[in-house]
Amino acid sequence: MFGFVVRRLLSSLLVILLASFAVFALFYLGPNNPAQPVCDSAGGSRCTPERLEAIEKSMGLDKPVVVAYGTFMKGIVAGREVTIGAATYDCDAPCLGIAYGSRGEVTEELKGRIVPTILIAVGGSIVYLVIGVTVGIMAAARRGSLGDRLLVSGSLIVSSIPYYLICLLAWLYLTLKTDIFPETGYFPITEDPLKTFSGLLLPCLVLGIASSPVYARYTRGQMVETLGDDYIRTARAKGLGGRTVLLKHGLRAAMVPIVTIFGLDFGILLAGTVFTEKIFGIDGIGRWGLDAISAPQDLPVLTATVLVGAIFIVISNLIVDLVYGALDPRVRLG
Amino acid sequence: MTTTANAPASSSTSGNEPYLVVDDLTVKFPTADGLVHAVSNLSYSVELGKTLGIVGESGSGKSVSSMAVLGLHDTRSARITGSIKVGGQEVVGLSEGKMREMRGNKAAMIFQDALAALHPFFRVGAQLAEAYLVHHPDASKKQARARAVEMLDRVGIPEPHSRVDDYPHQFSGGMRQRVMIAMGLINDPSLLIADEPTTALDVTVQAQILDLLQDLQREFNSAIVMITHDLGVIAEMADDVMVMYSGRAVEYGTVRTIMTKPEMPYTWGLLSSIPDVSSDVNTKMVPIPGTPPSLLTPPPGCAFEPRCTHRDKVAGGLCGTALPELRPASDGHGHLKRCHLTDADSIFQTEVLPDVAPATSEEN
Structure with missing residues (x-):
């Protein structure tokens, strides 16, 4: 190990x-x-x-x-x-x-910009994991029903809309035209954590909701496959309740590939949520990198963003490998 | 054995009343291609302490009928009619909640591939304890664990105190099947359905597992339904045998009758298909030609007719047009067959037996 x-x-x-x-x-x-x-x-x-x-x-x-x-x-x-x-x-x-x-020190600027990116990545991930996995499990439990079919086709529609369009529409209608999310953006967490939360709520929701159909479909697929396995029949034959069979025996097995995909996705999010930051005007890694590519190009900034992105992705890969061993006793690492 | 249909339902079973009574069971599955007739008009019964062997090919309905006993079919997709009584309680149409109380408690099931049938991510102790706790809600986790260790010890797992914390993949095939059996028996069920419990195992391990099941049956006096396609297992384990083909019972009798005086050509085919290690190397192994019919559109006559080499012996092509009833065979007394042949016993003695076992037929 x-x-x-x-x-x-x-x-x-x-x-x-x-x-x-x-x-x-x-x-x-x-x-x-x-x-x-x-x-x-x-x-x-x-x-x-x-x-x-x-x-x-x-x-x-x-x-x-x-x-x-x-x-x-x-x-x-x-x-x-x-x-x-x-x-x-x-x-x-x-x-x-x-x-x-x-003309500022890149390291110092990085420190300021990494926080909002991490906050958006964490917030968005929580939203899409909760929504996506829950909906996926429900659909798998009722596979073939009207609700299941609505989910599958609905998620296909949502995921075929370009993400920046969803971002833009959300910002236009929820921040500009109405007062539902009046103050969207990043406010330093050290000054007013509550304001930080309310400012990032919409970006996190948009990121999470837009990504959740992918997770719902993936979870549904994994669950449907798992629920057809022999050990699910065994669990039912023991006399366990439907919920225990679904959530303990079913989800426990379906979770492994979901966690794997999530780990990789999360690493990519940490490397910069480009559209979200750009459209909601948040000074995070993604927007910073995007600006550094646009003329005039800024080599030190660009190198820093790539370095940070590579570190995040590599670390999340490593964590996925370690977690995989913890989740699946058959692949415990020697 | 089919006379129990009118028997009064009682909650407790007396000594002679069968513990499991299946009467006129029919299971159909609607599919995109049409209605699959998985099991048709099946009736059988098993007493406590007795073993019924159900033999048949894949798709003959032996597993489907047994899963119906535990109500394991998806109620949305399976259409089940007829009657199944477990310990006097009607199971067909029973609510899911009542069904759950019975599953793994009064009636338990052992599945064939223990590696697939045990959850790969939970320790065997946890899986056993869970099976115990669900029917003993007042027991503590410690008690459940002690019970798990006790059962592992009972099924012959060495060092059960440490093995209880292992995962299924850390056991050998035979040991895994023992774990499966321990899980099936953890709540002292009166009925145990074993669905090909030895199919995935080495022959030497097979014998050990069958011995174990017989020991446990003597100890717990449970009724066992042994599903298999292996007549060797039947010969070893069963008291009575039911041969199934294409969703129906085609022959029924004591193990001795079925092994020595079968009267249904499909049973002959099964007997001829067994490789016999002790016989002359010149003995032919005779496979049954063809494949079973589609369960979507069952043929009007005998389901085995297309593959039957004796169909010409029945006048008027009756086999292709009329489904034979399950009727008493020539030696009567509990031996039932679904076949139009009238002189089946003599055909077996003169035509089939020489192929199956030349030595015994010469002695006759």
């Missing part, structure tokens, strides 16, 4: 390094020159080729990508000085660089 965790952690580390390097390299080798926006925004004097070259040199863009990546990684461990154009910034470890746009 311990050996397994160590091996998985090492391979996870490799995945994270590779992901961050890939972004770094793509950015470096891409068609855009990171120094250009810095040169343009210098204000006053025009951006001359000489000036551009000087800025490139100051930013270390003239060096090979491997060297630049090495500098970046060293900064995470020990901190470093970052020069952009004429300005030099002192960046403490763990240093993810200085954002080209805001």
Whole structure:
């Protein structure tokens, strides 16, 4: 067990390094020159080729990508000085660089933006797990009934509507036109937790409700399969009640694949809920990354979001593997 | 055995009254392709301390009829008519709540593939204790666990105190079937239905399990319905035998009668299909040609007619047009057969027996 965790952690580390390097390299080798926006925004004097070259040199863009990546990684461990154009910034470890746009420390900005993303991911997940799994179980218990068929076709309709459209409509009608959710957005949790909650309620509900049909269908499928298994017949033959058979014996077995899928989905959500954050105007990881891709591109921010995303996904994968062993005694890890 | 239809219903069973009485049981399943006639007009009974063996191929209705005894069919999809009395209580049409009180308590069932039939994620002790607690709501968890250990010990599981905390996949096939039996017997049921309990096991383990079941039957004096397609199991275990084909009983009698003087060609076919290790290597194993008929559109005549090699011996092609009644066979006395052949006994002695067991027929 311990050996397994160590091996998985090492391979996870490799995945994270590779992901961050890939972004770094793509950015470096891409068609855009990171120094250009810095040169343009210098204000006053025009951006001359000489000036551009000087800025490139100051930013270390003239060096090979491997060297630049090495500098970046060293900064995470020990901190470093970052020069952009004429300005030099002192960046403490763990240093993810200085954002080209805001000229703030990426690490500090990350700390501020990670909280709303986590809150939305957790809130949304709770909503879609509760709704999706409950509805899925009910449909499986009454499979073939009118309610079951309505669920299956209804969930197909909901999941074929683009998510950003649902977000947009919810924001337009529930926040702008009516006062049902008047204050949507992120308010720092350290100041007024109640306001944080009410501000994120709509985004979480929208994210959760839009994702719940997928979970309902998946749960229903798993439950229907499980309820046809021999041990369910055994449970009934013992004289157990319908609810015990369904929720204890049935759900216990159907839960394993659901938890697996959930773990992976949750990791992806933590890496940034792009549409939700963008439309509801929440400064989270997703929106941050989206802005960093749009011109002018912001390499340090982009690298940071990819790094955080990779870490979340790798960790959730690891947790899924460990939880799987706990849930299914047949695959206990040796 | 079919005369109990008019017997007064009593809540307690006297010594001679059968514990399980099935009368004119019919089970149909509506499907997209039409109505499946899984079991038609089936009647049988089993006394306490006795074992009835039900033999037949897959799809002959032997499991379906037994599941009906415990009310395990989905009431929305199965159409059940007729009467099933367990310990005097009518089961057909019984409410789900009353049915639950009976399941696993008065009547229990053992399934064939114990690996599939035990929940893979719960410890066997928990599964046994659960079966006990559901019918003993006043018992504590500790008592239920002690009972689970006791039962594991009783069915011959070594070190039951530690094995009680193992998962089903940690047991061998035979041990798993023992766990299944322990679970079936944990509430001292008067009726035990064993649905091919040894099919998934090695032959040596099969014999051990059958021995165990016989021991337990002697101890608890329960009525056993043994469902199998293996006549060897029947010979070992059963007092009476019912042969089923295409949802109907086609022959019924004591195990001795069925093994030595069968009068239905399907039973002959079953006997001829048994590989006999002790016989001459030149003995032919004669498989029954063809496959059972569709249960969607049962043939008007005898269901076995298309596969029967003796149908020409019945005048006027009667086998293809008229369903034979289940009538007393030539040796009478409790031996019933569903066949138009009038001289079945002599055909068996002269034509069938030489193929099945050349040595015994020569002696005759």
